Amino acid sequence: MPANSADPLAPGRPGSDATEIPFSDFELAVFDNQFSSLQSNEVAAAPSRWATGPANGRCEVIVYTSESEGSLQTVGHARRVLFIEALIDRYKTLFDEGAAYVLPFENRGQEVGVTLPHPHGQIYAFPSVPEPQAAAARAFASGYDLIADHASWEGVFDVVSDDSFVAFSPPFARFPFETWIMPNRPCRGPWDLDAEGVEALARMLGDIPRRLDSLFDAPMPYMMSFQAAPRDSGDDFQFTVQFFPVMRDAGRLKYLASVEQFTGVFTVDVVPEQAAERLRSL
Structure with missing residues (x-):
C-alpha cells in the first residue's frame, strides 16, 4: 500500500502522494489487493508441513x-447501480x-x-466452495425453498x-438487527437480474x-456479503445480500x-420480530 497518508483509496492527483488509484477522479474502481490472502495460480504456495493445499484465488x-467518507447510502442510487453492474462483471x-x-x-x-473510512468493499475468488456456502448449495439442491x-x-x-x-430479519438471525435482502423470485445471483431488478x-x-x-443515530458497523450461487451449483440456489450489524x-x-x-x-439480544418492527419504523 502506498506510504502516503491518510487515504490510499483516494484519487491520485498531481502534486499529491501516490495512491492505489492513478486517476484524478473516478466513479468506481476495482483492483487487486496488494496484501492478498489468496494468490493467483502462478504464485507458489509457501511450503508448510501442515498445509493442505495452496491458497490460490484472488x-x-x-x-x-x-x-473519502460515506456509505452505500450516501454514494447515491446511480453509484449503487454501477456497483452492482461492476460486481456482475x-x-x-x-x-x-476458474473460480x-x-x-x-x-x-x-x-x-x-x-x-x-473510504467507502469500499472487497471481492474474494475462491478455488473451492467454502463449507457454509457448500452446505447452503446442498440444502437448496435437496429441495429447501427460501422464498416459500x-x-x-x-x-x-x-x-x-x-x-x-x-x-427481512430472519427468524434464525445470529446478530441483533441482522437483515437479509432477497429477490421475490428464484435468482442464483445478481447476474440473473434484469435492469429493473438491478435498480x-x-x-x-x-x-x-x-x-x-x-x-x-450513528453509523452502524456491520459485515455485508453477497451470497450468490457457486459456479457449478444448480438453479435452486437462492441469492441474498446479508447484513450482520x-x-x-x-x-x-x-x-x-x-x-x-x-x-x-448464538444468543440473541433482540428477537428478530422486534428487530424487524424497529427497522420498519425508520
Missing part, C-alpha cells in the same frame, strides 16, 4: 466513490477464470477491524419490500444501511464470545 478491492470474469466461488463483501466500521419459507412467515419479519425484493437492489442497498444507521444497542457491541464460538449456538 482478492480484489472495489471502491465505491472518490469521496467480476462474477462472470472470475468464474470464467469456484466468489464473495463480494464489505466490512464497515472500526469495530470490525476497518482502518480506512419466507412466505410462511406472513410478513412478521419483513422490514421493507417492493415488487422485486424483500428485506430495485440498488434502492435496497441504500435503504438498509440508512435504517441501520438510524437505529442508534455488530451493535446490540447504542454504544454496546455484540460480542461472539464463549458460547457462540465454542458451540455455534
Whole structure:
C-alpha cells in the first residue's frame, strides 16, 4: 500500500502522494489487493508441513466513490447501480477464470477491524466452495425453498419490500438487527437480474444501511456479503445480500464470545420480530 497518508483509496492527483488509484477522479474502481490472502495460480504456495493445499484465488478491492467518507447510502442510487453492474462483471470474469466461488463483501466500521473510512468493499475468488456456502448449495439442491419459507412467515419479519425484493430479519438471525435482502423470485445471483431488478437492489442497498444507521443515530458497523450461487451449483440456489450489524444497542457491541464460538449456538439480544418492527419504523 502506498506510504502516503491518510487515504490510499483516494484519487491520485498531481502534486499529491501516490495512491492505489492513478486517476484524478473516478466513479468506481476495482483492483487487486496488494496484501492478498489468496494468490493467483502462478504464485507458489509457501511450503508448510501442515498445509493442505495452496491458497490460490484472488482478492480484489472495489471502491465505491472518490469521496473519502460515506456509505452505500450516501454514494447515491446511480453509484449503487454501477456497483452492482461492476460486481456482475467480476462474477462472470472470475468464474470464467476458474473460480469456484466468489464473495463480494464489505466490512464497515472500526469495530470490525476497518482502518480506512473510504467507502469500499472487497471481492474474494475462491478455488473451492467454502463449507457454509457448500452446505447452503446442498440444502437448496435437496429441495429447501427460501422464498416459500419466507412466505410462511406472513410478513412478521419483513422490514421493507417492493415488487422485486424483500428485506427481512430472519427468524434464525445470529446478530441483533441482522437483515437479509432477497429477490421475490428464484435468482442464483445478481447476474440473473434484469435492469429493473438491478435498480430495485440498488434502492435496497441504500435503504438498509440508512435504517441501520438510524437505529442508534450513528453509523452502524456491520459485515455485508453477497451470497450468490457457486459456479457449478444448480438453479435452486437462492441469492441474498446479508447484513450482520455488530451493535446490540447504542454504544454496546455484540460480542461472539464463549458460547457462540465454542458451540455455534448464538444468543440473541433482540428477537428478530422486534428487530424487524424497529427497522420498519425508520
